[in-house]
Amino acid sequence: MPLAALCGAMFAASPFLIANAPYESTMGLVQKVFYYHLPSAWMFLLAALVCGVASARYLATGVIRHDHTAQAAAELIVLFGLLTLVSGPLWARRAWGTWWVWDPRLTSSLVAWMMSCAYLILRRYGGPGSERLCAAVALFGMANVPFIYVSVNYWRTIHPATSVVPTLPVSMGLPLWFCVIAFLVLFMLLMTMRVRLEAGRSRLDALHLALDE
Amino acid sequence: MRVRTTVHTAFRTICRLVAAAFWLAPVLAFAQPPQQDGFVPLSELPPQDQLPAAPLLIAAYVVVLVAFFVYVGSIARRLNGVQRDVERLEVALKERPRS
Numbered sequence: 001m002p003l004a005a006l007c008g009a010m011f012a013a014s015p016f017l018i019a020n021a022p023y024e025s026t027m028g029l030v031q032k033v034f035y036y037h038l039p040s041a042w043m044f045l046l047a048a049l050v051c052g053v054a055s056a057r058y059l060a061t062g063v064i065r066h067d068h069t070a071q072a073a074a075e076l077i078v079l080f081g082l083l084t085l086v087s088g089p090l091w092a093r094r095a096w097g098t099w100w101v102w103d104p105r106l107t108s109s110l111v112a113w114m115m116s117c118a119y120l121i122l123r124r125y126g127g128p129g130s131e132r133l134c135a136a137v138a139l140f141g142m143a144n145v146p147f148i149y150v151s152v153n154y155w156r157t158i159h160p161a162t163s164v165v166p167t168l169p170v171s172m173g174l175p176l177w178f179c180v181i182a183f184l185v186l187f188m189l190l191m192t193m194r195v196r197l198e199a200g201r202s203r204l205d206a207l208h209l210a211l212d213e
Numbered sequence: 214m215r216v217r218t219t220v221h222t223a224f225r226t227i228c229r230l231v232a233a234a235f236w237l238a239p240v241l242a243f244a245q246p247p248q249q250d251g252f253v254p255l256s257e258l259p260p261q262d263q264l265p266a267a268p269l270l271i272a273a274y275v276v277v278l279v280a281f282f283v284y285v286g287s288i289a290r291r292l293n294g295v296q297r298d299v300e301r302l303e304v305a306l307k308e309r310p311r312s
Contacts, residue, residue: 011281015274030266033273040277079284087273094266186281193288200295207302211309 003189010182017175024172033091035175038165039183040087041109044080045145046187047073048112051119052142055135064202067131070138072194074119076187077141081113096158104151105159108144115141 014035024031051073058066088106089099100106119137122130152161168176 011278028266030270032270036274036277079280083277083280086276090269090273090276094269190284190288193285193292197288197292197295200292200299204295204298204302207299207306210306211302 003185003192007182007185007189010178010185014175014179014182017178021175022169022171027095030091030094033087035179037084037087037091038176039180040080040083042180043183043187044077044084044109044112045148046184047076047080048116048141048145050191051077051116051138052145055138055142059132059135059139065199067135068195068198068202069191070135071123071198072191074116074123074134074138075194076190077116078113078120079190080187081109081116085110085113101158103157103159104155105148105157108148108151112141112144112148115144 018032018035021032021035023029051070054066054070054073057063058070092101093099115137119134119141122137123134126133149162151157152159153163165173165176
């Protein structure tokens with residue numbers, strides 16, 4: 001509950017900070033999409049890492065708790081990935097003059113998002129034993145994360161490089177880091193809720209078995 | 214017989230159109246855009262070519278916030294459902310006669 005209150009307060013305060021941030025000189029107003037786009041993208045990558053690590057631990061140990069974490073994180077990959085892939089083109093339409101370009105950053109992000117969708121579909125309709133197959137899919141998804149992050153530095157693309165964030169002036173960096181923390185708190189809140197849901201489902205399965213015996 | 218010929222001809226025409234579309238799609242997709250004379254900053258574009266930024270910005274923020282509310286609502290609904298079922302089954306398990 002304190003986490004939910006903190007998250008709500010931070011998201012309520014964020015528009016004021018974003019509105020007070022200065023305009024970027026070439027893109028103007030539309031550049032302010034950045035303050036939600038970048039934290040969404042970082043949470044998307046973080047969720048993919050959490051899902052991959054939890055899946056690896058599940059494959060290694062067989063502990064069901066890790067599988068719950070992986071499943072929760074997979075849903076968050078889809079959520080934050082969708083927000084990144086929607087907010088990005090809305091920004092790009094004005095800044096680049098096009099909704100989408102098939103550059104390495106955008107394409108690899110789309111692939112990672114589609115892999116997490118595949119994970120959830122497989123999980124839903126794969127039947128018994130699909131959890132181990134899903135864990136393997138999650139490992140491939142995690143392997144994509146470093147590629148997504150560094151792709152803008154290794155290939156010449158239209159997307160800004162990773163060096164932009166450290167060079168931001170304080171007036172733009174402050175609202176950005178505030179939003180990053182707000183998104184991180186939201187990520188933790190959603191993970192907690194989602195893992196609790198999976199634990200509840202496990203308990204429900206155990207009760208059904210106990211009643212059948 | 215005549216009807217069959219007409220249907221057959223129509224089918225062949227549709228097949229040709231679909232094949233042409235498959236052939237044309239990549240050609241159009243990978244066609245080079247017309248060459249531009251030079252770099253034109255966004256602010257110097259004529260008014261009819263300028264896109265208003267505010268609707269795009271508002272759309273981005275609305276999409277993010279609506280998605281969060283919908284997702285939190287969905288988790289809360291699923292959690293309540295599971296919790297209710299767990300309580301119901303626990304009661305049923307307690308009330309079951311022991312063999």
